[in-house]
Amino acid sequence: MEDEKxxxxxxxxxxxxxxxxxxxxxxxxxxxxxKNVNMDxxxxxxxxxxxxxGCGKSxxxxxxxxxxxLVDGCRTEGSLQLDGIDIYHKRMDVAELRRRIGMxxxxxxxxxxxxxxxxxxxxxxxxxxxxDELDAIVETSLKRAALWDEVKDRxxxxxxGMSGGQQQRLCIARALAIKPEVLLMDEPCSAxxxxxxxxxxxxMGELSGEYTIAVVTHNMQQAARVxxxxxxxxxxxxxxxxxxxxxxxxxxxxxTNDYITGRFG
Amino acid sequence: xxxxxxxxILDASFTALAYSSLAAVAAALALFLFPIFFNGAGAFIFxxxxxxxxxxxxxxxxxxxxxxxKAISESDAARAPLYKMMREYESPPNAEKxxxxxxxxxxxxxxxxxxxxxxILGALDKKAPERAxxxxxxxxxxxxxxxxxxxxxxxxxxxxxxxxxxSGILAENEAELAATARAELALLGKTKRLSFxxxxxxxxxxxxxxxxxxxxxxxxxxxxxxxYASFRDGIAQLLxxxxxQEKEAAKxxxxxxxxxxxxxxxxxxxxxxxxxxxxxxxxxxAEFMRRVSVSEYFHGTPVEKMAEYVGKNADAMLRxxxxxxxxxxxxxxxxxxxxxxxWPMVLGTFYLTFxxxxxxxxxxxxxxxxxxxYARGGKLTHVLDTCVGxxxxxxxxxxxxxxxxxxxxxxxxxxxxxxxxxxxTLALLVLPTIIRSCEExxxxxxxxxxxxxxxxxxxxxxxxxxxxxxxxLPSMLTGIIISMGRAAGETAxxxxxxxxxxxxxxxxxDVFTQPTPALPWNIYNLCTExxxxxxxxxxxxxxxxxxxxxxxxxxxxxxxxxARLRKKMKF
Numbered sequence: 164m165e166d167e168k169x170x171x172x173x174x175x176x177x178x179x180x181x182x183x184x185x186x187x188x189x190x191x192x193x194x195x196x197x198k199n200v201n202m203d204x205x206x207x208x209x210x211x212x213x214x215x216x217g218c219g220k221s222x223x224x225x226x227x228x229x230x231x232x233l234v235d236g237c238r239t240e241g242s243l244q245l246d247g248i249d250i251y252h253k254r255m256d257v258a259e260l261r262r263r264i265g266m267x268x269x270x271x272x273x274x275x276x277x278x279x280x281x282x283x284x285x286x287x288x289x290x291x292x293x294x295d296e297l298d299a300i301v302e303t304s305l306k307r308a309a310l311w312d313e314v315k316d317r318x319x320x321x322x323x324g325m326s327g328g329q330q331q332r333l334c335i336a337r338a339l340a341i342k343p344e345v346l347l348m349d350e351p352c353s354a355x356x357x358x359x360x361x362x363x364x365x366x367m368g369e370l371s372g373e374y375t376i377a378v379v380t381h382n383m384q385q386a387a388r389v390x391x392x393x394x395x396x397x398x399x400x401x402x403x404x405x406x407x408x409x410x411x412x413x414x415x416x417x418x419t420n421d422y423i424t425g426r427f428g
Numbered sequence: 429x430x431x432x433x434x435x436x437i438l439d440a441s442f443t444a445l446a447y448s449s450l451a452a453v454a455a456a457l458a459l460f461l462f463p464i465f466f467n468g469a470g471a472f473i474f475x476x477x478x479x480x481x482x483x484x485x486x487x488x489x490x491x492x493x494x495x496x497x498k499a500i501s502e503s504d505a506a507r508a509p510l511y512k513m514m515r516e517y518e519s520p521p522n523a524e525k526x527x528x529x530x531x532x533x534x535x536x537x538x539x540x541x542x543x544x545x546x547x548i549l550g551a552l553d554k555k556a557p558e559r560a561x562x563x564x565x566x567x568x569x570x571x572x573x574x575x576x577x578x579x580x581x582x583x584x585x586x587x588x589x590x591x592x593x594x595s596g597i598l599a600e601n602e603a604e605l606a607a608t609a610r611a612e613l614a615l616l617g618k619t620k621r622l623s624f625x626x627x628x629x630x631x632x633x634x635x636x637x638x639x640x641x642x643x644x645x646x647x648x649x650x651x652x653x654x655x656y657a658s659f660r661d662g663i664a665q666l667l668x669x670x671x672x673q674e675k676e677a678a679k680x681x682x683x684x685x686x687x688x689x690x691x692x693x694x695x696x697x698x699x700x701x702x703x704x705x706x707x708x709x710x711x712x713x714a715e716f717m718r719r720v721s722v723s724e725y726f727h728g729t730p731v732e733k734m735a736e737y738v739g740k741n742a743d744a745m746l747r748x749x750x751x752x753x754x755x756x757x758x759x760x761x762x763x764x765x766x767x768x769x770x771w772p773m774v775l776g777t778f779y780l781t782f783x784x785x786x787x788x789x790x791x792x793x794x795x796x797x798x799x800x801x802y803a804r805g806g807k808l809t810h811v812l813d814t815c816v817g818x819x820x821x822x823x824x825x826x827x828x829x830x831x832x833x834x835x836x837x838x839x840x841x842x843x844x845x846x847x848x849x850x851x852x853t854l855a856l857l858v859l860p861t862i863i864r865s866c867e868e869x870x871x872x873x874x875x876x877x878x879x880x881x882x883x884x885x886x887x888x889x890x891x892x893x894x895x896x897x898x899x900x901l902p903s904m905l906t907g908i909i910i911s912m913g914r915a916a917g918e919t920a921x922x923x924x925x926x927x928x929x930x931x932x933x934x935x936x937x938d939v940f941t942q943p944t945p946a947l948p949w950n951i952y953n954l955c956t957e958x959x960x961x962x963x964x965x966x967x968x969x970x971x972x973x974x975x976x977x978x979x980x981x982x983x984x985x986x987x988x989x990x991a992r993l994r995k996k997m998k999f
Contacts, residue, residue: 233879258886258887262885272880273880275899285884288885341885
């Protein structure tokens with residue numbers, strides 16, 4: 164029964180797959196947080212993951228760049244692949260993986276450094292860049308994150324002096340500076356005001372195509388606005404996954420319907 | 429309604445309580461700090477005497493200004509009459525007259541003895557009971573003119589100030605007695621051959637009575653002379669040596685100068701010049717010391733006049749004036765800190781403090797990074813954590829003993845006490861505090877910074893070095909600087925490992941082998957073990973103030989640094 168569900172709603176879109184999960188499970192000690200998920204993220208598209216609190220959507224997202232390695236007692240089963248390479252292979256270079264999969268967190272978390280240093284942090288880790296190359300990367304990244312015009316005159320001032328929305332866009336610029344293929348966004352607008360939120364959403368639209376974006380959100384309108392595909396998680400299960408238009412207008416599942424119409428969540 | 433008013437009253441009373449306790453703390457602090465700062469400032473700015481300028485000029489190459497030269501010559505002029513009185517008292521001009529007078533009457537008595545040979549020989553032949561009596565009578569009769577002169581002289585000497593001269597003359601006479609007795613025996617031997625017993629009897633006749641009388645007279649004179657000597661020493665303490673010869677003969681620096689500070693000068697004047705210590709006998713004959721005022725003991729004598737003169741002209745002789753002595757911080761101490769400054773102690777404190785920080789800070793930060801970033805909560809971590817906590821509670825004297833027993837005696841880090849050994853000991857002492865404060869600082873760094881760094885592909889060490897340590901730096905520095913204040917003020921650990929009570933400022937190359945004076949230890953030493961603790965009270969307060977200022981400055985630096993770094997990083 165369970166397997167059949169997964170088969171039915173696992174993405175089989177025929178398009179280019181960036182990340183694919185097969186029977187992927189996550190445990191926190193004895194707690195089964197994510198249960199046998201089968202899901203493909205389409206390259207160059209925005210995929211939204213929605214679901215009520217504690218449904219495992221954030222956990223799943225953080226497993227993609229192995230941020231859950233930092234959590235004691237967290238282990239995974241099944242396979243998770245990036246471009247056909249097993250993310251949880253024991254010889255995987257995690258640092259390299261994270262350079263390919265950027266992440267933006269729930270609350271803006273710029274380093275207590277200058278704006279320039281924040282963006283240059285990732286490229287500097289890799290090293291071997293001249294001052295001019297670094298300047299160019301910082302400028303492109305900030306332009307991509309639609310922040311350049313606001314901060315170009317104060318690159319040396321502290322990042323912590325910016326507004327929340329600016330800080331979050333700085334974090335996006337910081338993630339883009341390492342030229343990732345995938346961008347994971349864990350409720351990137353939950354700490355922001357509506358105006359900043361709409362700017363971030365616009366940004367996601369601009370970035371799609373070039374990056375594969377996975378965004379976890381609580382906000383269903385946001386998911387409907389920005390994403391091409393939407394996955395609905397409920398109690399650790401991937402209940403429904405499909406094109407955003409279809410999922411919001413004609414959900415195949417009652418639970419999905421109940422959730423998007425606000426019966427619970 | 430009722431409820432609101434009750435709440436308002438409670439609010440007001442709590443506020444009042446808070447303010448009053450704040451005021452109490454401030455008052456207590458002021459009460460504690462005010463005397464220290466007031467007296468401590470007295471080491472730098474004080475009422476000095478001309479002796480202060482003399483000391484600076486002769487030992488620290490200070491130039492004398494015209495007005496200072498004038499003050500010195502004027503003070504010398506004011507002292508001259510006193511010194512003249514003292515000279516006259518010690519070797520009176522009428523001493524020769526007195527000597528002649530006594531010599532004359534001594535000679536008369538000797539001649540009388542020479543003329544009484546028949547009488548003496550007669551007495552020697554008498555039977556036992558009468559013999560003693562008649563011998564005594566002869567002796568009395570023969571010596572009477574001389575002895576009455578002696579008695580008169582002793583009585584007069586108190587008034588005319590010839591005590592010292594008289595005691596010298598009497599001592600000479602006493603020494604002559606033996607020769608006189610020999611001459612008499614020789615004289616008697618010409619007429620009659622004397623038995624051994626008779627010879628000793630003759631000796632008794634000649635010497636016994638005058639000897640005991642002279643001794644009694646001498647004792648009276650000596651006690652008076654001792655009292656004068658005490659007064660004279662007081663004057664020397666107050667004003668310094670009277671002339672060049674005395675100055676050159678003085679071995680200690682404190683004997684080369686009078687009081688340099690007016691406050692101690694007043695004390696010396698009250699306690700050692702105007703009051704003296706005299707030895708007296710009680711009825712049972714036991715000696716005891718008595719403090720007595722000069723004017724009482726020497727009433728009606730020249731010494732009373734001297735004391736009177738000193739009391740009236742102390743200011744003219746010492747020329748008190750306000751002097752600033754910034755060199756107190758940078759000059760070496762002279763003669764057990766009675767003169768000069770406290771530079772070796774200040775420097776020693778700096779060596780020990782920075783030496784210990786040089787070791788404790790990197791070690792403490794490394795341990796804190798381990799505890800906060802790497803340790804995985806295993807048994808080992810728990811044991812280590814407990815050890816650090818226990819170490820923080822070990823009494824500092826135990827650290828000192830450890831330094832001595834382990835570092836110096838076992839490891840032989842240096843031959844004996846050294847700055848190195850002291851620094852290591854202090855480092856161990858402050859290490860737990862540094863570890864704890866750095867650990868807290870690291871734990872206060874938001875986890876989101878770690879996540880962000882990891883998400884950008886940073887390794888553990890890289891993220892610690894580039895993000896976490898810089899973010900924790902302000903708080904870590906605060907903890908380290910406050911520990912530095914603690915290290916600067918610790919006494920017990922350095923007693924056994926690094927501190928000496930005296931010694932010159934240490935060159936930096938000697939810190940590995942040589943001990944050093946240091947403020948905390950020398951404060952204790954100067955207050956408890958100094959032979960003249962009262963005379964160096966300004967140094968004690970000056971050191972305490974300097975130490976408090978160093979610690980306050982370190983804490984101030986910590987606050988300033990934190991504020992500056994926080995502003996830069998906008999936490």
